[in-house]
Amino acid sequence: MDLLQKFQQFIKQENLFSPKDKLLLAVSGGIDSMVLCELCQKAGYDFVIAHCNFQLRGKESERDELFVRSIGEKYGKTVLVKCFETVEYAAANKVSIQVAARELRYAWFFSIVGNPETSDTNRGDSTQHPESFLEHKKAGTLPTDASRLSPQVLTAHHLDDNIETMLMNFFKGTGIAGLRGILPKQGKIVRPLLFAKKDELRAFAAENKLAWTEDSSNQSDKYARNYFRNQLIPLVKNIYPEAESNLANSLRRFKDIELLYHQSVDYHKKKLLEYKGSEIHIPVLKLKKIVPLISVLYEIIKDYQFSADQSAEVVSLMDSETGKYIQSSTHRVIKNRNWLIISPNKTTAADNILIEGPGKIKFGPEGSGGNLELALVTGNPAQITASAGIALIDAAEVKFPILLRRWQTGDYFYPLGMRKKKKLSRFFIDQKLSKTDKEKIWVLETNKKIIWVIGYRIDDRFKITSSTKQWLKIKSEAVNV
Numbered sequence: 001m002d003l004l005q006k007f008q009q010f011i012k013q014e015n016l017f018s019p020k021d022k023l024l025l026a027v028s029g030g031i032d033s034m035v036l037c038e039l040c041q042k043a044g045y046d047f048v049i050a051h052c053n054f055q056l057r058g059k060e061s062e063r064d065e066l067f068v069r070s071i072g073e074k075y076g077k078t079v080l081v082k083c084f085e086t087v088e089y090a091a092a093n094k095v096s097i098q099v100a101a102r103e104l105r106y107a108w109f110f111s112i113v114g115n116p117e118t119s120d121t122n123r124g125d126s127t128q129h130p131e132s133f134l135e136h137k138k139a140g141t142l143p144t145d146a147s148r149l150s151p152q153v154l155t156a157h158h159l160d161d162n163i164e165t166m167l168m169n170f171f172k173g174t175g176i177a178g179l180r181g182i183l184p185k186q187g188k189i190v191r192p193l194l195f196a197k198k199d200e201l202r203a204f205a206a207e208n209k210l211a212w213t214e215d216s217s218n219q220s221d222k223y224a225r226n227y228f229r230n231q232l233i234p235l236v237k238n239i240y241p242e243a244e245s246n247l248a249n250s251l252r253r254f255k256d257i258e259l260l261y262h263q264s265v266d267y268h269k270k271k272l273l274e275y276k277g278s279e280i281h282i283p284v285l286k287l288k289k290i291v292p293l294i295s296v297l298y299e300i301i302k303d304y305q306f307s308a309d310q311s312a313e314v315v316s317l318m319d320s321e322t323g324k325y326i327q328s329s330t331h332r333v334i335k336n337r338n339w340l341i342i343s344p345n346k347t348t349a350a351d352n353i354l355i356e357g358p359g360k361i362k363f364g365p366e367g368s369g370g371n372l373e374l375a376l377v378t379g380n381p382a383q384i385t386a387s388a389g390i391a392l393i394d395a396a397e398v399k400f401p402i403l404l405r406r407w408q409t410g411d412y413f414y415p416l417g418m419r420k421k422k423k424l425s426r427f428f429i430d431q432k433l434s435k436t437d438k439e440k441i442w443v444l445e446t447n448k449k450i451i452w453v454i455g456y457r458i459d460d461r462f463k464i465t466s467s468t469k470q471w472l473k474i475k476s477e478a479v480n481v
Contacts, residue, residue: 003196003204007039010195014184021150023047024113026105027071029064029213032156034071035201036193038208040154041075048149049079050112052105054086056097057217064213082108098223109153110188157182157191160198163247164228166254175308176261180254197244265299273300278349280342284318287340304331304342314340322448323401325354336403337448353404355444358472363404364442371477372404372454378470391452393462393472403445411443413450414460424453431456444474 001009010016017023023040027033027049040047051068053061065081072079090100162181169178184194193201205212221227236243268290274281282300290296298311305328306314313326317335325334327345334341334352343350347363355361358374376395411424428438444451452458454476464471 003035003200004039004042006195007192008043010184011192016185016190016192017150017152019045021045021152023150024109024153025049026109026153026155027051027068028156028215029067029071030156030215031205031210031212032158032193032198032201034210034212035204036154036156037071037075038204038210039192047077047154048112049075049077050109050153051079051081052101052108053081053083054101054104055083056086056101057215060213060216064215067211067213080112106153106189113149113151113153113188152185152188152190154190154192156193158193158196158198158201159248160229160244162194162251163244164225164233166247166251167228167232168224176254176258179250180258181251183255197248265296268296269300277351278344279351282340282342284335284338284340288318301328301333301342305329306331306333323354323403323446325401334403336405351406354401355404356401361404373475375473375475376470377473388455389476391454391458391474391476392464393451393458393474394464394468395470395472396468397462398446398451398472400446402451404442405445407438407441407443407453411450413443413453413457415457416460416463418460424450427453427457 023045025033025036025040025047027037028051037047037049049068049072051065053065055061057064069079069081071077084101084104086097086100086104089104090097093100093103095103166179166181169181172178182191182194184191204210217223218226219230221230233244240246272282272286272290274283280300287293287297293315294311297314298306298308301311301314302308306326307328310326310328314333317324317326317333317340320335322336323334325332327333330345332343332345332354334343334354336352341352343352347353347361348365350363353361353363355372355374358376360371360373362371364370377392407424409425412421413424413427414421415427424441424443428441433441441456442454444454449461450459451462452474
């Protein structure tokens with residue numbers, strides 16, 4: 001089977017695109033992208049060529065641009081060119097030249113097909129924000145039938161690139177996704193040459209008398225990928241001549257392993273996770289039985305900006321006291337009795353909020369929350385006007401952090417003036433509260449004891465006595481008060 005047949009088979013097998021699609025090809029002018037152009041032409045695909053001039057190699061960059069324009073004339077295809085101030089962009093955004101080039105090119109590619117993507121570039125406020133699809137159309141830089149452009153962007157990554165990626169990920173440290181390398185289709189990026197070795201591309205180029213340009217920077221080992229390509233892999237092949245073939249086979253196996261891995265993780269998530277509004281509740285006793293615990297736990301918390309290193313901290317949290325927590329930039333994992341609760345740091349979105357000390361806090365969505373103010377007070381508490389919205393607590397009985405949360409079935413407290421405990425559900429019946437009223441109620445808790453049913457009654461165990469030296473004044477402006 002020749003390369004063209006393999007190319008067509010791979011596209012069909014991976015369901016990359018259809019014969020009717022008008023394709024956008026990312027073309028640098030190098031041998032890989034020239035082979036991609038020729039294969040698409042021979043297979044009868046319609047396409048538009050997009051070329052990035054990063055202005056990093058002086059006359060060589062200009063040469064590449066002119067060459068790609070000539071390729072458009074050869075195939076009778078539209079060529080889109082974008083010149084970038086790559087060095088300035090990298091400096092302004094404090095990223096490497098390689099990262100800058102990647103962000104710029106993919107932002108531009110996606111804008112051409114009318115599908116801007118923030119997953120590959122999140123620097124949309126740059127002064128070099130690429131033109132939109134409509135701007136291209138207005139400027140006449142798109143073919144008249146540009147509306148048929150497929151939302152995918154085709155790149156010329158091949159099997160050798162994937163092997164290098166896998167090895168680089170392995171040495172940097174990675175999960176199973178890093179070991180399976182890059183995929184033929186990821187989001188809007190399509191790689192229809194990922195099945196082919198570099199040697200196959202060279203042979204095809206020679207057989208079809210293709211011209212291409214050489215990027216001199218590919219010979220420099222200052223870039224990690226070039227070092228792997230030019231130094232490390234050849235050294236390994238001196239010992240294991242079949243190393244590249246073996247690694248290619250491993251890529252296929254790791255791809256299958258990743259599928260099995262995620263199937264297992266999804267099974268555990270379904271059994272463990274209870275979604276309650278903006279929070280996720282995980283039963284500690286069930287979680288402790290999971291094997292392998294660290295891996296499953298990381299897959300649960302990673303989507304909330306927790307690092308792999310924090311997985312062990314969350315495991316330790318399972319045996320800690322109520323109120324302890326681990327925090328990421330966006331969320332907290334809070335230990336609350338026999339549960340771990342993943343809760344947003346944004347208090348108005350959370351149903352379980354840790355209060356570190358005196359101060360002001362806004363809680364709950366509109367219609368079921370309010371404002372809370374805590375202050376340590378000394379003096380005569382009799383001077384403070386009592387109301388449903390103010391609680392005076394013996395500060396010595398309170399240990400921070402305290403938990404502000406919605407009431408739950410099974411909660412109980414010792415209502416002020418009573419020596420016997422009472423379930424909150426019974427207390428609400430005595431108060432003649434409606435179902436709607438009950439849905440708005442929040443409580444404050446310390447060390448598994450309810451301090452205050454906010455707006456209604458404090459717990460008798462926290463009342464001010466003759467021996468109280470300092471008290472905690474808690475003022476609520478809650479909607480249900």
